[in-house]
Amino acid sequence: xxxxxxxxxxxxxxxxxxxxxxxxxxxxxxxxxxxxxxxxxxxxxxxxxxxxxxxxxxxxxxxxxxxxxxxxxxxxxxxxxxxxxxxxxxxxxxxxxxxxxxxxxxxxxxxxxxxxxxxxxxxxxxxxxxxxxxxxxxxxxxxxxxxxxxxxxxxxxxxxxxxxxxxxxxxxxxxxxxxxxxxxxxxxxxxxxxxxxxxxxxxxxxxxxxxxxxxxxxxxxxxxxxxxxxxxxxxxxxxxxxxxxxxxxxxxxxxxxxxxxxxxxxxxxxxxxxxxxxxxxxxxxxxxxxxxxxxxxxxxxxxxxxxxxxxxxxxxxxxxxxxxxxxxxxxxxxxxxxxxxxxxxxxxxxxxxxxxxxxxxxxxxxxxxxxxxxxxxxxxx
Amino acid sequence: xxxxxxxxxxxxxxxxxxxxxxxxxxxxxxxxxxxxxxxxxxxxxxxxxxxxxxxxxxxxxxxxxxxxxxxxxxxxxxxxxxxxxxxxxxxxxxxxxxxxxxxxxxxxxxxxxxxxxxxxxxxxxxxxxxxxxxx
Numbered sequence: 425x426x427x428x429x430x431x432x433x434x435x436x437x438x439x440x441x442x443x444x445x446x447x448x449x450x451x452x453x454x455x456x457x458x459x460x461x462x463x464x465x466x467x468x469x470x471x472x473x474x475x476x477x478x479x480x481x482x483x484x485x486x487x488x489x490x491x492x493x494x495x496x497x498x499x500x501x502x503x504x505x506x507x508x509x510x511x512x513x514x515x516x517x518x519x520x521x522x523x524x525x526x527x528x529x530x531x532x533x534x535x536x537x538x539x540x541x542x543x544x545x546x547x548x549x550x551x552x553x554x555x556x557x558x559x560x561x562x563x564x565x566x567x568x569x570x571x572x573x574x575x576x577x578x579x580x581x582x583x584x585x586x587x588x589x590x591x592x593x594x595x596x597x598x599x600x601x602x603x604x605x606x607x608x609x610x611x612x613x614x615x616x617x618x619x620x621x622x623x624x625x626x627x628x629x630x631x632x633x634x635x636x637x638x639x640x641x642x643x644x645x646x647x648x649x650x651x652x653x654x655x656x657x658x659x660x661x662x663x664x665x666x667x668x669x670x671x672x673x674x675x676x677x678x679x680x681x682x683x684x685x686x687x688x689x690x691x692x693x694x695x696x697x698x699x700x701x702x703x704x705x706x707x708x709x710x711x712x713x714x715x716x717x718x719x720x721x722x723x724x725x726x727x728x729x730x731x732x733x734x735x736x737x738x739x740x741x742x743x744x745x746x747x748x749x750x751x752x753x754x755x756x757x758x759x760x761x762x763x764x765x766x767x768x769x770x771x772x773x774x775x776x777x778x779x780x781x782x783x784x785x786x787x788x789x790x791x792x793x794x795x796x797x798x799x800x801x802x803x804x805x
Numbered sequence: 806x807x808x809x810x811x812x813x814x815x816x817x818x819x820x821x822x823x824x825x826x827x828x829x830x831x832x833x834x835x836x837x838x839x840x841x842x843x844x845x846x847x848x849x850x851x852x853x854x855x856x857x858x859x860x861x862x863x864x865x866x867x868x869x870x871x872x873x874x875x876x877x878x879x880x881x882x883x884x885x886x887x888x889x890x891x892x893x894x895x896x897x898x899x900x901x902x903x904x905x906x907x908x909x910x911x912x913x914x915x916x917x918x919x920x921x922x923x924x925x926x927x928x929x930x931x932x933x934x935x936x937x938x939x940x
Binding site for chain 2 (some may be wrong): 464527532533534536537555556557558561562564565566568593596597631635636639649650651652661687690691694719727783784785787788789
């Protein structure tokens with residue numbers, strides 16, 4: 425049985441339960457129970473209509489629970505209102521579920537957890553493992569999130585931008601455990617792209633595909649980070665790159681530029697270069713200018729300084745960097761790199777050490793320490 | 806979504822405001838202090854922010870490798886060790902500001918006279934996984 429296929433049915437089934445009048449929290453629990461039951465029963469006895477099977481089992485489970493809650497009157501109303509079997513709207517329900525799970529009243533971590541469970545169909549344990557959090561804590565986070573959105577009406581239109589931020593977080597900040605969060609983020613973004621026609625959804629999907637294409641080359645066999653310029657481009661997944669570029673081009677043609685399309689455009693320019701030396705840095709700087717106009721994020725301006733350093737020389741990059749607040753994360757790392765390119769190895773080595781001290785993650789810290797060690801060894805020769 | 810360590814020191818940090826050693830408290834005051842810590846942890850579990858909490862014995866040994874085929878060398882404890890960790894709590898929160906807010910609450914645990922001890926807690930971020938999107 426295909427686990428991803430099973431889980432892809434989750435939002436549709438949940439949406440139908442909610443449309444039939446089940447409250448979101450109870451419906452979500454019922455769908456989880458149905459998924460667990462499916463994993464148990466299907467291998468020996470596969471249903472002809474998997475989605476219909478899940479709806480039936482989840483609905484029955486929901487009614488059982490409601491009955492146990494002594495809400496008899498309400499349950500009878502619900503049974504009476506149960507719609508006749510037949511085609512049910514699904515695309516709309518999928519979309520509403522994304523909106524609900526990324527509702528602005530939720531904190532980012534709650535929205536991520538709820539999205540992975542209610543839209544992604546992952547179990548609480550899988551989500552807990554993926555974020556290195558005890559299962560009991562994750563269970564509380566999810567039920568708290570469900571309570572927070574319990575008063576939100578299911579048919580309220582939502583904001584696509586909040587959904588995209590949640591999916592971006594899932595893609596960008598996952599640990600590598602049992603569940604491949606990057607692949608899961610791509611699956612959920614594909615599903616979203618099928619439910620809504622929106623250039624930024626396409627932009628985010630393209631961005632994810634273009635970065636995912638480089639995944640195998642991003643880390644060496646010992647787990648250390650390999651910077652973009654040193655990656656073995658022969659190991660990039662050309663099929664994913666081609667798909668990402670196609671999706672991006674179609675989105676850009678709509679002429680409604682957004683930050684994810686611009687980020688994807690930068691990733692596409694990197695993907696397009698046969699060697700690091702052939703990278704079109706001039707165009708990349710132009711895209712960073714677009715991005716800065718769209719988001720005004722200091723991180724974007726920092727990355728722009730790197731690109732300027734490649735396009736116009738290290739001095740120009742350092743000048744661009746000088747205009748930025750030096751307390752920005754990775755500011756020192758960028759300064760170290762640009763000073764090395766400028767030939768000032770002593771300053772670069774000193775800054776690499778300082779940057780390693782400030783690094784937010786172990787892989788980056790080790791990488792920066794190695795850079796310092798490399799320069800120090802070269803200077804002693 | 807970032808993990809922080811709230812580190813409690815037996816010594817090494819600056820003195821708290823209500824800095825009476827625990828053996829001078831009344832037994833009820835000690836119980837109230839422990840209860841506060843437990844309640845704090847269970848409240849954080851309910852908000853989905855609790856990872857774990859541990860306490861350490863004050864006395865430990867120093868251990869090091871002593872060459873192939875030889876048993877490790879042990880030494881200490883050394884009375885002059887400046888920094889002595891008493892225990893910790895690990896939390897998983899959305900922002901640094903939230904980590905500081907929670908550390909402030911934990912530091913308000915009652916001590917002598919039932920008054921908050923205002924002890925200094927060290928807040929340290931965990932190193933994370935590198936982000937997927939780097940440029």
